[in-house]
Amino acid sequence: MSRAHPLRLLVLGFALLTLAACGKKEEAPPPQAQAPAPQAAQEVVVKIGLAAPLTGPQAHIGQDIKNGAQLAIDDLNTRGVEIGGKKVRFQLIAEDDEANPTKATTVAQKLVDSGVVAVVGHFNSGASIPASKIYSDAGIPQISPSSTNPKYTLQGFKTTFRVVAHDDQQGPVDARFAVEKLGAKRIAVIDDSTAYGQGLADAFAATAKSLGAEIVAREHTTDKDTDFKAILTRIKGKNPDLVFFGGIDPQAGPMKKQMAELGINAKFMGGDGMQTPNFIKLAGETAEGAMASIPGLPKDKMPGGKEFLERFKQKFGVEVELFAPMAYDAVMVFADSMKRAGSTDPAKFLPEVGKTQYQGVIGPIAFDEKGDLKDGPITIYVVKNGQWEPLETVTPTAAAPAKQAEAPAPPQAVQK
Amino acid sequence: MDVFLQQLVNGLILGSIYAIVALGYTMVYGIIGLINFAHGDIVMVGALVAWTVCTALAGSAVPAPLILLAAAGAAMVVCMTLGVSIERVAYRPLRRAPRLAPLITAIGMSILLQYSAALIWSKQYLALPAILQPTMYTVAGATVTDLQVFIFLLACALMAALAWFIKRTRIGKAMRATEQNRDVAGLMGIDVNRIIAFTFLVGSGLAAIAGLMVILYYGIGHYFMGFMLGLKAFTAAVLGGIGKVNGAMLGGMLLGVVEALASGYIGDLTGGWLGSNYRDVFAFLVLVLVLVLRPSGLIGGPVSERA
Numbered sequence: 093m094s095r096a097h098p099l100r101l102l103v104l105g106f107a108l109l110t111l112a113a114c115g116k117k118e119e120a121p122p123p124q125a126q127a128p129a130p131q132a133a134q135e136v137v138v139k140i141g142l143a144a145p146l147t148g149p150q151a152h153i154g155q156d157i158k159n160g161a162q163l164a165i166d167d168l169n170t171r172g173v174e175i176g177g178k179k180v181r182f183q184l185i186a187e188d189d190e191a192n193p194t195k196a197t198t199v200a201q202k203l204v205d206s207g208v209v210a211v212v213g214h215f216n217s218g219a220s221i222p223a224s225k226i227y228s229d230a231g232i233p234q235i236s237p238s239s240t241n242p243k244y245t246l247q248g249f250k251t252t253f254r255v256v257a258h259d260d261q262q263g264p265v266d267a268r269f270a271v272e273k274l275g276a277k278r279i280a281v282i283d284d285s286t287a288y289g290q291g292l293a294d295a296f297a298a299t300a301k302s303l304g305a306e307i308v309a310r311e312h313t314t315d316k317d318t319d320f321k322a323i324l325t326r327i328k329g330k331n332p333d334l335v336f337f338g339g340i341d342p343q344a345g346p347m348k349k350q351m352a353e354l355g356i357n358a359k360f361m362g363g364d365g366m367q368t369p370n371f372i373k374l375a376g377e378t379a380e381g382a383m384a385s386i387p388g389l390p391k392d393k394m395p396g397g398k399e400f401l402e403r404f405k406q407k408f409g410v411e412v413e414l415f416a417p418m419a420y421d422a423v424m425v426f427a428d429s430m431k432r433a434g435s436t437d438p439a440k441f442l443p444e445v446g447k448t449q450y451q452g453v454i455g456p457i458a459f460d461e462k463g464d465l466k467d468g469p470i471t472i473y474v475v476k477n478g479q480w481e482p483l484e485t486v487t488p489t490a491a492a493p494a495k496q497a498e499a500p501a502p503p504q505a506v507q508k
Numbered sequence: 509m510d511v512f513l514q515q516l517v518n519g520l521i522l523g524s525i526y527a528i529v530a531l532g533y534t535m536v537y538g539i540i541g542l543i544n545f546a547h548g549d550i551v552m553v554g555a556l557v558a559w560t561v562c563t564a565l566a567g568s569a570v571p572a573p574l575i576l577l578a579a580a581g582a583a584m585v586v587c588m589t590l591g592v593s594i595e596r597v598a599y600r601p602l603r604r605a606p607r608l609a610p611l612i613t614a615i616g617m618s619i620l621l622q623y624s625a626a627l628i629w630s631k632q633y634l635a636l637p638a639i640l641q642p643t644m645y646t647v648a649g650a651t652v653t654d655l656q657v658f659i660f661l662l663a664c665a666l667m668a669a670l671a672w673f674i675k676r677t678r679i680g681k682a683m684r685a686t687e688q689n690r691d692v693a694g695l696m697g698i699d700v701n702r703i704i705a706f707t708f709l710v711g712s713g714l715a716a717i718a719g720l721m722v723i724l725y726y727g728i729g730h731y732f733m734g735f736m737l738g739l740k741a742f743t744a745a746v747l748g749g750i751g752k753v754n755g756a757m758l759g760g761m762l763l764g765v766v767e768a769l770a771s772g773y774i775g776d777l778t779g780g781w782l783g784s785n786y787r788d789v790f791a792f793l794v795l796v797l798v799l800v801l802r803p804s805g806l807i808g809g810p811v812s813e814r815a
Contacts, residue, residue, distance in 0.1 A: 149633050149730065285785050311775065312783035318726045318733075321518040322771040323784045329511035342633040346728050354514070355644055355651045374635040374728060 135179045138436045140165065140423060141203035141232075143196065143213030143223065146188035149342045152370060152413055154215055157237055158186050159408045160416030161212045164423035166407075173427060176434040182427070189219045191315075200226040208232065209438045210426040212419050217241030218287040224252045232438050233445045235425060237418035240364065240387065241291040245462040253445060253459055255418045255425070255452075256387035257468030259288070262363055263295025265470045265486045266336065266385045270296075270361060271303040273484075276334035280309040280327040280358070282320075282347070284339030289315070292363045293338030300336075308332050315340060320347045324354050332358045340365040344382075345374020352378040359383065367473055367480060368414060379475045383483070388454050390471050390482040391417065396453035421452035510649035515772040516765060521656045521725065523764020524663035528718040529741030530748070530756035531670060532711035538687045538751035539707045542599060542610050546617035548738015550591055550712050552731065553621060554583040554719025556629050559636055559729045566637035575639055576720070583716035590621075591712025592705050600701070618738075625731040634729040659721050666714060667757045674753060683707060687751070736788065740767075743795040749805025758806060767791055 142161050144154035165182045173180045185208055189196040196219035203211055204226060211227055211234045214220040220239035227234040228249035236244065236254040240262060245252050270276045279300050283293035290312075297307050308330035311323045324347070327335060335351065335358045337344050344366035351360060360382045367384035375382065391397050391412060400420065404412050426441075428450050433441035450457045458466045469487045473480040529551055536544045558579040565575045598613040642653035674680035685693040686703045694700045722737070723729050740763065748759025771787030798805060 147631050149631065151631060309775075310783075312785040314785050316732075316736075317785075318728050318730075319522065321522075322515060322768045322787065325511060325514045325518055325768075326772045326775070326784070328514070342728070342730075345635065346726055349727055353642060353644070353651070353653055355646070370633075370635075374633065376635070376638045376727070 135181055136175075136436060137181050137183055138175075138430070139183050139185050139206065139208040140426060141206075141208035141211040141213070142184055142186040142419075143189045143199050143203065143211060143219070144186075144215040145191035145219075146186065148190050150191050150215065150340060153238075153368070153415065154188070154191075156410075156413035156416045157213070157215055157419040158184075159404065159410075160237070160412075160419030161186075161423050163404060163407060163416070164420040164427075168423070168427055173431070175430050175436055180430075180436060182423075189214050189216075189223070191216045191219060193218045193222050196220070196223045197226060199223070204230040204232060209436055209441075210234070212237060212422040212426075214239065215415070216286070216288060217244055217291065220244050220252075221247070221287060224249055227251050230438075231442065233426070233429075233442050235422035235445075237422050238364070238415040239288070241287045242295075243287070243291070245464050249463075250446075251442065253425075253463040255421055255454065255457060255465050255468075256364075256415075257470050258387075258464060259292040259295045259363070261468065262385055262387060262470050263292050263297075264299035266292075266361060266363065266472070267296045267299035267303060267305075269383075269385070269472055269484065269486075270334050270336065270359075271300055271305045274334065274359060276300075276332075276359065277305055278308045278330070278332045278334075279305050280311070280330060280332040280335045281307055282309075282311045282313060282323060282327075282335065282337045282339070284315040284337075284343055285312050286315050286339070288365060289338035289340070291338070292365075293336065296336050296338065313339075313343065315343060317343060318346050320350050321354065324350055324356060327358075328354055328356050334359045334361060337362040337366065341368045341371040341374060345371050345379070348375040348382055349378045361385075364414070369411070369480075370413075372475055372478055372480070379478070381475060383472060383474045384480070385470050385472045386414070387465075387468055387470050388418065389469055389485060390473075393482070393485075394454050395451065400453045417453040421450070421454050421457060424452060425450050425457060511772070513648055513650040515768045517650050517652055517656065518772075519765035519768030520761060521659055521764070522768060523744075523761035524660050525718055525721050525725070525737075525760075526741045526744045526764050527757045527760025528663050528666060528714050528721070529737060530744040530760045531667070531753065532715050533742050533745040534748070534750055534753060534756040535707050535711050537745070538753075539683060539704055540599070540603065540690075541607070543614065543742065543750075544599075544711075545611070545614040545738065545742075546594055546598075546621055547711065547715060548734035548736075548741065549618050549621035549625070550587050550594075550715040550734070551719045551722065551737055551741075552625060552729075552734030553590060554587045554716035555723040555729045555733065556625060556634070556719075556731070557583040557586045557716075558720040558723050559634050560629075562639055562723075563634075563637055566639055572639050576724075580717065580720050583720055584713050587712040587716035587719070588709050591708040591715070595705055595708040600704075618735075622731055622735070629729075629731060631731060636723055636727045636729070638727075640724065655724060659725060662717070662721070666717065667753075670710070670714075671753055679703070679706065740788075740791050743791050746795055746805060747798050749807045752805065752807055755805050755807045762806075763791055763794060766794060 144157045146154045165184045168182050187199040189199045200223035215238050217239040220236045228251045233251045240259045242258045242260040281293050281297045283289040309327045362384045364386040367386040372379040429441045429444035430436050433444040460466050471485040472483045474483050532547045561579040561582045599610050602610045642655040645652050682698045682703050744759035744763040745756050748755025770790040771784035774782050
């Protein structure tokens with residue numbers, strides 16, 4: 093046999109590899125609770141769906157959301173809930189969307205088919221948006237604990253809600269903070285090319301520009317990359333005094349580290365996707381001084397925060413990562429709406445979700461006509477001594493932001 | 509700061525890593541005409557083994573150079589065992605089979621390695637604890653860390669040693685003979701199986717070092733990290749001329765530089781139409797161009813038809 097056809101062989105190899113990459117093995121679905129065995133006479137089982145990335149680089153966040161929702165379900169079941177005169181037992185059906193938009197629609201359909209009456213999820217905006225159409229078609233209300241892309245609630249669906257402030261609120265808050273409080277004049281903006289990252293970065297850039305700052309570079313990376321040296325080198329050449337990143341911690345951490353290695357002294361700021369302990373682990377010492385905003389009050393400043401954090405830690409043996417309180421409240425909002433409607437039928441309790449006036453762990457929850465959280469607060473944090481510490485909380489609609497703490501950004505610890 | 513020079517430095521370091529990995533592709537292709545698609549994942553295993561050792565020893569009293577040596581040693585032992593076992597189990601039985609068969613087992617091995625790693629190390633991104641505190645130097649306006657210099661020099665030293673080894677030693681001679689014609693080499697008294705296993709041994713050892721370099725340089729590891737790295741290194745091997753050891757070096761360095769420059773300047777060149785998130789495209793654009801214009805690579809001679 094001749095060796096003369098490397099070309100043909102290579103093309104074939106690539107085709108096969110592409111196939112192999114596309115067909116990334118699907119995780120075995122988490123064991124779903126079978127129909128509970130013997131039920132009490134008139135006990136009704138109400139299935140609540142949950143969709144989040146339970147595997148992959150963002151699994152820690154997905155797991156956090158799942159735990160939050162599970163805690164709410166357990167609380168409801170221990171307390172014993174009666175809806176329309178019948179005893180109700182709640183059950184969580186969790187599905188892994190792998191943070192993948194395509195997988196998200198499959199998972200959404202699976203949840204609908206398995207008879208859930210409401211869904212908590214998804215985590216990623218890129219997953220929530222395509223999935224929302226499926227829930228809307230099925231008439232099932234969906235509350236995302238974390239998706240912040242504005243488009244999510246702008247599609248005109250009656251079933252989409254969220255319990256966090258969205259990017260069009262978060263980005264401008266960040267920008268105002270960067271320009272007015274930190275005095276940033278030359279700003280470089282990077283995003284991870286996802287619906288979330290790009291949306292946040294765009295909203296940030298637009299406001300920063302309107303406030304008189306110059307956007308000296310607008311760069312994109314992907315949510316898989318770990319090498320940002322080329323982008324950062326380019327940015328360094330533009331000599332910015334602040335770098336804003338729209339993306340998640342697996343990219344933000346190494347990015348901060350590589351900034352230090354390139355001797356970039358600019359401040360580093362991002363959104364909720366990087367406000368995690370994981371970011372500090374990944375960036376190591378260079379995390380010091382990085383800032384990130386996150387919708388909601390600081391965890392321990394939430395009205396129900398302290399108690400929630402304790403019970404969460406006790407039950408799952410881990411700290412709350414990010415969105416567990418939001419997921420908890422999302423389940424509670426559903427239960428509350430069902431109680432008011434006196435029915436577990438989505439068609440009957442859906443209108444009640446929109447009228448929610450609920451005092452949750454995260455604070456008062458009410459939705460506007462689009463399904464967005466009314467007056468959702470946003471808090472900006474800074475890494476100090478290897479910990480995220482709250483700097484300032486802003487309510488986007490409030491005219492005068494309530495100042496909580498002195499906000500001098502600590503000097504960047506990059507000289508090594 | 510000199511942006512161009514800095515991009516060049518970024519590219520050369522990236523290129524050093526590509527080159528070391530490309531050597532593994534090129535040596536195996538040279539000797540048995542197989543594209544070992546599992547090679548990128550051997551690098552991943554090397555990186556994650558090094559990560560495990562470093563994480564276990566970080567914070568202890570062990571000095572940093574010793575931790576690195578231990579990490580390199582462990583990674584090499586695991587990768588070499590893995591490389592030789594894969595050859596024995598997945599490729600040797602298929603050596604006389606049509607070419608498609610070992611190619612498919614190679615892809616199978618790649619996926620097997622990835623998901624085994626996902627089971628062992630989880631699917632999370634793994635952060636390397638700070639063992640080294642790189643010192644930064646400014647050279648002609650570009651920032652260089654001692655870690656970068658170390659990676660570059662180590663890569664050059666490894667490549668020079670390999671080139672010398674293949675050219676000057678008996679076993680290197682036997683490797684070249686096997687590459688020329690396996691059957692005749694066998695008739696001349698060369699233990700072909702041993703030579704092929706040895707090739708895998710050396711290639712996997714280099715992959716382990718490359719894995720250590722990657723985890724030290726980026727400080728982050730992941731079960732899927734070998735995939736793109738493998739494809740890029742493979743591209744580098746083809747660019748230089750697959751089967752040629754010095755081609756792998758040239759191709760690796762060149763590809764690293766092309767990638768760094770392209771992702772650094774694409775935004776300016778296209779007026780913001782394409783961003784640096786398109787940088788992976790350049791490697792494969794290079795691959796396509798090479799295959800179309802010069803299939804034998806930059807320094808490969810024409811591939812002769814053999815009976």
